[in-house]
Amino acid sequence: GESVGLHLPTLSVQEGDNSIINCAYSNSASDYFIWYKQESGKGPQFIIDIRSNMDKRQGQRVTVLLNKTVKHLSLQIAATQPGDSAVYFCAENSGGSNYKLTFGKGTLLTVNP
Amino acid sequence: GAGVSQSPSNKVTEKGKDVELRCDPISGHTALYWYRQSLGQGLEFLIYFQGNSAPDKSGLPSDRFSAERTGGSVSTLTIQRTQQEDSAVYLCASSLVAASTKNIQYFGAGTRLSVL
Numbered sequence: 001g002e003s004v005g006l007h008l009p010t011l012s013v014q015e016g017d018n019s020i021i022n023c024a025y026s027n028s029a030s031d032y033f034i035w036y037k038q039e040s041g042k043g044p045q046f047i048i049d050i051r052s053n054m055d056k057r058q059g060q061r062v063t064v065l066l067n068k069t070v071k072h073l074s075l076q077i078a079a080t081q082p083g084d085s086a087v088y089f090c091a092e093n094s095g096g097s098n099y100k101l102t103f104g105k106g107t108l109l110t111v112n113p
Numbered sequence: 114g115a116g117v118s119q120s121p122s123n124k125v126t127e128k129g130k131d132v133e134l135r136c137d138p139i140s141g142h143t144a145l146y147w148y149r150q151s152l153g154q155g156l157e158f159l160i161y162f163q164g165n166s167a168p169d170k171s172g173l174p175s176d177r178f179s180a181e182r183t184g185g186s187v188s189t190l191t192i193q194r195t196q197q198e199d200s201a202v203y204l205c206a207s208s209l210v211a212a213s214t215k216n217i218q219y220f221g222a223g224t225r226l227s228v229l
Binding site for chain 1: 219
């Protein structure tokens with residue numbers, strides 16, 4: 001079946017560097033995407049979302065890019081801080097569903113001081 | 114409340130016992146979701162509630178799993194005759210409305226279930 005997947009399961013960066021976390025999705029009918037951050041022992045925390053009618057959306061220190069042509073999503077974190085260390089999940093609204101999210105397996109981001 | 118609340122935070126049980134996991138969503142959120150997260154894995158959708166009804170139960174792994182929601186608020190996920198493969202973190206989320214293309218789900222901290 002169609003699913004959301006991640007290119008890199010782990011990413012290690014130096015404090016202050018920019019981080020890029022990638023995600024591939026295969027369901028072309030999905031039209032809404034979300035990035036979540038999950039710290040150890042906690043539930044996923046909403047970071048940023050984007051609809052399919054947009055290519056780019058910026059938040060505080062984070063930017064999400066959507067390339068519908070190659071079905072690729074990325075999360076960019078500027079000036080990465082130790083507090084950014086966590087597992088990051090991308091999720092899509094499964095085939096355009098108005099309630100069901102399909103999650104990728106996650107990327108572990110480690111920020112070295 | 115301020116966020117989604119789940120209880121207990123940890124539950125250890127013996128194989129064959131029944132367990133109940135509770136979720137208290139954000140006040141005013143009409144949609145509620147249950148997910149299961151196994152070690153090092155993504156989130157697996159279990160069930161979705163809109164109000165007190167469950168239009169989609171497709172993710173429940175077996176008939177040992179059931180969930181209910183009363184008063185459009187608190188939900189309980191029940192696992193009967195637990196098996197070791199049921200060990201996982203069970204996450205609950207809620208959203209303001211589900212019938213929208215923009216559906217931010219807010220998650221609780223989860224219940225870590227260990228079946229011995």
